[in-house]
Amino acid sequence: MDVKTLCxxxxxxxxxxxxxxxxxxEEAFNHFFGASFGSIYPALAELSRQGxxxxxxxxxxxxxxxxxxxxxxxxRRALLDELMTTPPRHKVRSEFLVLMYFAHLLPPERLxxxxxxxxxxxEPLVAEIERCAAGAGCDMxxxxxxxxxxxxxxxxxxxxxxxxxxHKAELIRAVGDAAAEPVxxxxx
Amino acid sequence: MDVKTLCxxxxxxxxxxxxxxxxxxEEAFNHFFGASFGSIYPALAELSRQGxxxxxxxxxxxxxxxxxxxxxxxxRRALLDELMTTPPRHKVRSEFLVLMYFAHLLPPERLxxxxxxxxxxxEPLVAEIERCAAGAGCDMxxxxxxxxxxxxxxxxxxxxxxxxxxHKAELIRAVGDAAAEPVxxxxx
DNA sequence: ACCACCATGTAAACGGTTACATGATTAC
DNA sequence: GTAATCATGTAACCGTTTACATGGTGGT
Numbered sequence: 001m002d003v004k005t006l007c008x009x010x011x012x013x014x015x016x017x018x019x020x021x022x023x024x025x026e027e028a029f030n031h032f033f034g035a036s037f038g039s040i041y042p043a044l045a046e047l048s049r050q051g052x053x054x055x056x057x058x059x060x061x062x063x064x065x066x067x068x069x070x071x072x073x074x075x076r077r078a079l080l081d082e083l084m085t086t087p088p089r090h091k092v093r094s095e096f097l098v099l100m101y102f103a104h105l106l107p108p109e110r111l112x113x114x115x116x117x118x119x120x121x122x123e124p125l126v127a128e129i130e131r132c133a134a135g136a137g138c139d140m141x142x143x144x145x146x147x148x149x150x151x152x153x154x155x156x157x158x159x160x161x162x163x164x165x166x167h168k169a170e171l172i173r174a175v176g177d178a179a180a181e182p183v184x185x186x187x188x
Numbered sequence: 189m190d191v192k193t194l195c196x197x198x199x200x201x202x203x204x205x206x207x208x209x210x211x212x213x214e215e216a217f218n219h220f221f222g223a224s225f226g227s228i229y230p231a232l233a234e235l236s237r238q239g240x241x242x243x244x245x246x247x248x249x250x251x252x253x254x255x256x257x258x259x260x261x262x263x264r265r266a267l268l269d270e271l272m273t274t275p276p277r278h279k280v281r282s283e284f285l286v287l288m289y290f291a292h293l294l295p296p297e298r299l300x301x302x303x304x305x306x307x308x309x310x311e312p313l314v315a316e317i318e319r320c321a322a323g324a325g326c327d328m329x330x331x332x333x334x335x336x337x338x339x340x341x342x343x344x345x346x347x348x349x350x351x352x353x354x355h356k357a358e359l360i361r362a363v364g365d366a367a368a369e370p371v372x373x374x375x376x
Numbered sequence: 377a378c379c380a381c382c383a384t385g386t387a388a389a390c391g392g393t394t395a396c397a398t399g400a401t402t403a404c
Numbered sequence: 405g406t407a408a409t410c411a412t413g414t415a416a417c418c419g420t421t422t423a424c425a426t427g428g429t430g431g432t
Contacts, residue, residue, distance in 0.1 A: 103333030145291030
């Protein structure tokens with residue numbers, strides 16, 4: 001499953017331009033699937049070439065023509081097929097946790113700054129997930145899947161936030177103590 | 189931050205071969221950083237070329253020579269520098285949640301199978317994280333960072349497990365109801 | 377018989393990010 | 405004057421996955 005499939009999926013919610021699709025990605029999939037313009041535009045071009053979406057240009061003054069994409073019947077079938085057959089992978093790649101893993105190699109101020117940065121990034125993300133689950137940014141009443149995904153995000157990010165908040169001081173203290181130990185021995 | 193950095197990090201725990209490093213990755217970083225042989229061996233070769241690790245071959249009968257890598261002083265400095273400067277990214281890419289998002293396009297049996305598969309995959313993962321946090325697979329007493337990362341994994345995976353278990357039936361019912369509605373109207 | 381474990385490596389293919397190119401409009 | 409919004413696209417680059425290549429040992 002790649003950006004192409006996600007584009008097909010977004011287009012089930014109505015015809016959209018590449019630009020709009022990008023924003024829909026950010027609203028709806030922000031916490032579990034990222035995509036940049038550099039992957040979306042080529043994906044749409046390829047889908048168009050394969051006849052899975054159709055495209056009509058809308059002229060605009062002093063701007064590139066807007067290209068509105070629609071899901072074709074073949075595109076819908078391809079999407080359903082993909083959804084029926086792709087295995088449910090779930091990958092996390094966290095440089096944050098790598099940094100935490102090697103906490104004993106870092107000064108406490110750096111640890112504090114890293115954790116604070118994560119908290120500052122996750123807090124608004126939870127807020128946005130909540131907004132999205134309430135139906136913002138999408139015409140229709142939020143369907144069950146949307147609510148499930150949003151609920152998952154809220155639950156998991158909530159747990160992450162709680163965990164880092166509750167263990168920040170403990171980690172910093174423990175690292176400080178471990179660093180102090182050999183010095184104390186040497187000073188004996 | 190890439191596999192190279194992680195290799196340097198693992199080597200702070202003691203000299204190891206590429207093969208052993210791979211297994212250490214699976215034990216320690218399983219839930220937040222994946223790496224295959226195809227990325228580890230070239231990474232070690234590159235680190236060796238850069239003088240960040242040293243390597244001594246150990247002859248073996250009827251097997252390729254074992255190559256034991258050690259962190260050099262320059263390697264340690266490079267690692268510390270990397271840990272001090274890399275921003276704490278944290279990315280999730282979940283085809284599972286994409287599938288859930290489009291639940292209304294899938295039959296209930298498929299939804300149930302997907303959720304059950306995730307539960308079956310996460311349950312042993314939590315168990316392994318717990319084992320690792322207790323100090324298994326690593327000579328030293330687990331240091332604070334290891335425990336923090338493991339605790340994070342336990343908290344977050346625990347929340348994920350609880351969430352999917354508690355909302356599985358609800359999702360499947362809601363999707364079934366939504367699918368039944370138009371039929372009921374048509375039948376009126 | 378067959379599979380898992382040990383042990384290293386290469387190379388093609390893949391998919392995505394980043395940076396670049398263009399350029400008017402509107403709001404602070 | 406500076407930044408954000410609208411709007412599309414290309415191309416170089418990056419790192420990883422996947423598949424292949426080799427082959428003895430030990431367990432069920």
